[in-house]
Amino acid sequence: MKRITSLFLALFAGAAFSGAAVAQESGTLKKIRDTGVIKIGHRDASIPFSYLDEKQRPIGYGVDICLKIADAVQAQLKMPNLKVEFVPVTSQTRIPILTGGNIDLECGSTTNSIERQKQVAFAPTYFMTGTKIIVKKNSGIKGYDDLKGKTVVITQGTTNERAMKAYNDEKKLGINFIPAKDHAESFLAVETGRAVAFPMDDILLFGLRASARNPDDYVILGEFLSDDPYGIMMRRDDAEFKKLVDDTVIGLYKSGEINKIYTKWFQSKIPPRGINLNFPMSDALKQAIKNPNDTGVGACGKMKC
Amino acid sequence: MDFSFLNQPAFSGGGVYLDWVISGVKWTLLVSVLGWIIAFSMGSVLGVLRTSPVWWLRAPATVYVEIFRNIPLLVQMFIWYFVVPEIVPKFMGDWLKTKMPMPEFWNAVLCLGFYTASRVAEQVRSGIQSIPRGQTNAALAMGLTLPQAYRHVLLPMAYRIIIPPMTTEFLTIFKNSSVALTIGVLELTAQARQISEYTFRTFEIFIIATIIYALITLTVTFSMRWLEHRARVPGYIGGASGK
Known part of the structure; x- marks a missing residue:
């Protein structure tokens, strides 16, 4: 009995200690550090945002941006061995899988709406459509x-x-x-x-x-x-992780790197069949890149209700 | 846990979310019960054919059972819904896809019925074959024809013997009816998913769906038990101690 008690004490002490060591991290970043894995949710047919290539690997505009975020997480946590794991999600499963903790980011074609903001948080808008x-x-x-x-x-x-x-x-x-x-x-x-x-x-x-x-x-x-308006989804009420994600996305906007990624997916030949969508950047998207924001659409389905 | 969403106005259709649940239950019951009627009647015929001494009656029934029992239900659902309309002549395909009323619903009923028929057939066959051969011989010796022997001697006993395994099949069809959601029938599981998307009350709505499925299957179990009790033959399986 005594042995069991001391074992418990040791466990608690250990937990308290490790808690103290990374006290400045919480939520998603802590989870990523503890598991050594960042989990990215992707789609299978959201062309060209998030879909599967001929070898069934997730690719796309959204996936590229999420990989940039994974790089930033890796740099901030100083974890050279951070693994990226892709998890397929659908329109129906994306929110429960994210809030349930099975993915840390959802990179697809998710509309940022005020209603969804009650459940999840969004990175700055990275595409405008309707x-x-x-x-x-x-x-x-x-x-x-x-x-x-x-x-x-x-x-x-x-x-x-x-x-x-x-x-x-x-x-x-x-x-x-x-x-x-x-x-x-x-x-x-x-x-x-x-x-x-x-x-x-x-x-x-x-x-x-x-x-x-x-x-x-x-x-x-x-x-x-x-x-x-599309945005990358993450869990709500996790200011630290959201700041890291937002800073990364805004960084891409400020440096102009976003234009390169955009051209790669919307104005060049893309896998799997080498089609070119020839879809130049809309004015609405240019605005969203100039003034990054995570404003969602209202209940009426329009930006201004 | 907060169940107040049931009384909130639904996103579309004009009712409240409770109406979506009720409509889901309605489609679950319709698909299952109509599917069961097909399964029971077809399965009975096929099961009898499976025990027939005539090979050209036995063979097609065996082929049917082996095909329908061995292909996963989900795959069959897709084949009926997406593949069949493309391989039949164009005018039939067009009718199947757009002109027939409620194509998803009838597809689901037929598919579920055909699949379950193969399972019912096996139960009927095993019921018939569990009756001692002497009874068939005695019936034929008394001058009954083979169909009469089936009608008056074999089947009345076989159906009584297989009530417990048939109960299982009947329960299974209610649970299998949820596969219909893959081709767009808004039955109970599909409605539960839809409500969870609109209200984000995932746990609550699936608890409700679980309880409803349990109520349906418990009702079936008890009615079948009552049927078994009513139909028993004193002096035979379980009826010996008759009160």
Whole structure:
């Protein structure tokens, strides 16, 4: 019994001691130091932000920026052996996996919204887009109101789902929604004719169209139904880690390095099939880079409600 | 734990989140019960064929059972929903994809029914084969034809014998119905996920879903136990001590 007691005491003392040694670190940074691993959440079909190349490795604009953050973490913690581990997430699982601690950063195509800010924190906006729809050229759909009574596929858990459903309720279009679990599956529904349209951030639609079997069969239509500023997600209430992430991202903006990363993914040939999206930087994004901010969209789906 | 979200107005559709839960339960029950009707009727026929002395009746039933029992349900769900409409003639494919009412729902019902039918068939076969051969011979010796022997001697006993394993299959179909969410049926599990996305009340909503599944399966278990008690034959399996 005595032995057990002293063992416990030793354990407590050890815990207290190690706590004292890294007293200035808490939250995510402490977790990374303790485990020696930084876990990055990625997507499988958010082209060109976060997707898999022909060897099934995660790549993309967001992934590149997250790797820069991992470098900064490595430098700050002075851990030359810091390992980067990639964890696949989906639109549905990203928030629970992040808050549950299974990833430390989510690098994908996540819209920064005020509602999500109740659950997670965002790095400064690194892309600006909005909801449009992709339809087949021969479908006869010219705008949102042509969707009346038609079948529309949505990726579950996206802001686009909300924007489309809100529009449907408002205009009483009587759209029949079918849910899908990721963007590739949603696009498959349009490709096979199960659904006539798929509402999604326009840039992702450009990416999906570029990787389709016959890109010329599809058109991307409509006014923006919602504004979607993208940000890298991390856990909330972790000021120390957020500062490190924000400083790294803002550093990329200030040094102009962001332009190089942007050109690499949006204006050059990208894996897996060597397509060039030819998508120059929008004015909204230039603004966001000039004045870095992590403002989210409001409940109405627009920057100004 | 905070369950007040159930009474909050839902994001779309005009009701509260509780309505989403109720609609989820409705689809779970519809998919499962309709699937079970297909599974039970098809499975009974296939099970009888599996024990038939005629080889060309036995062979197709065996092939069916081996195919449907050995392919994972999730894969079958995808094949029916995504692959079949592409390989049938175009006008049929178009009908399957867009013209038929509620394609996801009927796909799920049929797929679940066909899959479970293969499992029911095996239970029926084992029930029939567990009856001593002498009973078939005695029935035939008394001048019954083979179909009559099945109808009056073998099947009444076989169905009684397999009530416990059939209960398991019936319970399984309720649980398997959640696979339908992969093709877009908003049954209980899908609604629970959706509500968790909209309200971030993940733990609460899955506790509710768990309790509902448990209630459904307990109801099935007790009704099947009652059925077993009602249908027992005094002097035979478990009925010897009859009150």
